[in-house]
Amino acid sequence: MSEINIAVIGAGVIGKRHMQEIANSDRCRLAAIADPSPEADHEAATLGVALYKDYRKLLDTERLDAVIVCTPNSTHVDVGMACIDRGIPVLIEKPISDDLATALALAEAARAARVPVLVGHHRRHNPMVRAAKKVISEGRIGKLVVANIMCLVYKPDVYFAVPWRRRTGGGPILINMIHEIDLIRHLCGEIASVQAVSSSGTRGHEVEDSAACTLELENGTVANISLSDVAATPWSWDTAAGEDRELFDYRPVPTHFFAGTNGALSLPDRTLWSYDGEKGRHRPIHDERIPIEEENVYANQLRHFIDVVSGVAEPLIDAHDAAQTLAATLAVMEAARTGRKVHVSADNRFRTGEAIA
Numbered sequence: 108m109s110e111i112n113i114a115v116i117g118a119g120v121i122g123k124r125h126m127q128e129i130a131n132s133d134r135c136r137l138a139a140i141a142d143p144s145p146e147a148d149h150e151a152a153t154l155g156v157a158l159y160k161d162y163r164k165l166l167d168t169e170r171l172d173a174v175i176v177c178t179p180n181s182t183h184v185d186v187g188m189a190c191i192d193r194g195i196p197v198l199i200e201k202p203i204s205d206d207l208a209t210a211l212a213l214a215e216a217a218r219a220a221r222v223p224v225l226v227g228h229h230r231r232h233n234p235m236v237r238a239a240k241k242v243i244s245e246g247r248i249g250k251l252v253v254a255n256i257m258c259l260v261y262k263p264d265v266y267f268a269v270p271w272r273r274r275t276g277g278g279p280i281l282i283n284m285i286h287e288i289d290l291i292r293h294l295c296g297e298i299a300s301v302q303a304v305s306s307s308g309t310r311g312h313e314v315e316d317s318a319a320c321t322l323e324l325e326n327g328t329v330a331n332i333s334l335s336d337v338a339a340t341p342w343s344w345d346t347a348a349g350e351d352r353e354l355f356d357y358r359p360v361p362t363h364f365f366a367g368t369n370g371a372l373s374l375p376d377r378t379l380w381s382y383d384g385e386k387g388r389h390r391p392i393h394d395e396r397i398p399i400e401e402e403n404v405y406a407n408q409l410r411h412f413i414d415v416v417s418g419v420a421e422p423l424i425d426a427h428d429a430a431q432t433l434a435a436t437l438a439v440m441e442a443a444r445t446g447r448k449v450h451v452s453a454d455n456r457f458r459t460g461e462a463i464a
């Protein structure tokens with residue numbers, strides 16, 4: 108396929124990032140933008156592309172090979188469905204939806220129409236994640252027993268000037284923790300049940316500002332995630348992994364810890380801990396660094412999307428897979444709301460289980 112025509116729907120923070128990658132690629136071009144906000148006028152004029160206030164008009168007017176959806180969470184399914192209805196392959200930003208039933212409906216519509224859907228869980232395109240998956244799956248740390256993850260950031264007040272980020276469905280569980288849950292599913296295994304607490308006590312918004320959850324995986328691994336968007340720390344993937352150094356400060360401190368029966372791995376510093384011979388806390392434990400070549404994760408994601416659109420690759424994370432990540436993430440919200448353990452079953456449904464004594 109020659110240069111492919113991509114439209115971006117939603118020209119906010121992440122939409123601009125995708126447009127930057129499209130501009131840097133010689134395999135695609137930005138065909139047009141859809142966004143009803145006045146700020147998008149300036150963006151489109153600067154880039155010299157057509158701007159549509161209504162995304163349906165864009166889809167019905169432009170000759171498009173692909174679309175990237177970067178609108179607020181609650182609109183992802185409507186926009187994604189409009190692309191699928193027209194047979195246009197689509198990259199939908201995460202979360203695929205803010206609701207499981209519509210996410211599953213979209214996954215089914217994509218399957219029935221044979222339209223590829225890639226979901227923007229961009230960490231799966233990170234070489235560091237590929238290296239960690241290899242270390243864990245090859246058994247280099249033995250049987251994985253515990254994962255401990257920190258996602259502790261401070262979002263300035265201006266971030267919350269956008270109303271959808273203050274309302275249910277726009278909070279850090281669905282915006283940030285979902286990345287951690289997808290990473291756990293990808294690196295550690297499927298999630299069987301969830302217990303959680305959340306608090307909105309610091310900011311006082313409708314959405315939570317902090318949460319903690321414990322996940323039990325089908326393979327018996329236990330995973331903990333600590334989350335806050337009102338915590339002034341460097342302990343988050345955004346700051347430590349350096350995926351977007353224009354948007355976030357870069358401090359490569361360890362934030363993700365994977366503990367196995369024979370050793371341990373921390374990310375993003377990629378330190379692998381292991382014993383020589385006999386293991387035990389009385390014995391010296393050694394560290395080594397897993398080497399990788401740094402790569403632009405968003406460029407990798409775009410290249411992969413172009414391969415998907417061109418029919419030479421299957422989506423690394425499709426709508427059905429992303430719905431499973433969403434199911435586990437919504438289960439965290441449900442567990443925090445009810446104070447009960449929530450079971451996540453393989454068919455993407457979750458149910459509230461027994462009360463925690």
Ligand SMILES: NC(=O)c1ccc[n+]([C@@H]2O[C@H](COP(=O)([O-])OP(=O)(O)OC[C@H]3O[C@@H](n4cnc5c(N)ncnc54)[C@H](O)[C@@H]3O)[C@@H](O)[C@H]2O)c1
Nearest residue numbers: 117118119120121122141142143144177178179180200201
């Ligand atoms: N993968 C990542 O790391 C990552 C990072 C940031 C955001 N996101 C996701 O991207 C989405 C957008 O987040 P953001 O931070 O860029 O938000 P944002 O508020 O900065 O941008 C959203 C844009 O969508 C526009 N919009 C709203 N309704 C629209 C519609 N019906 N048609 C067209 N445009 C519409 C808004 O005017 C705005 O410009 C969210 O779902 C978020 O979870 C993903």
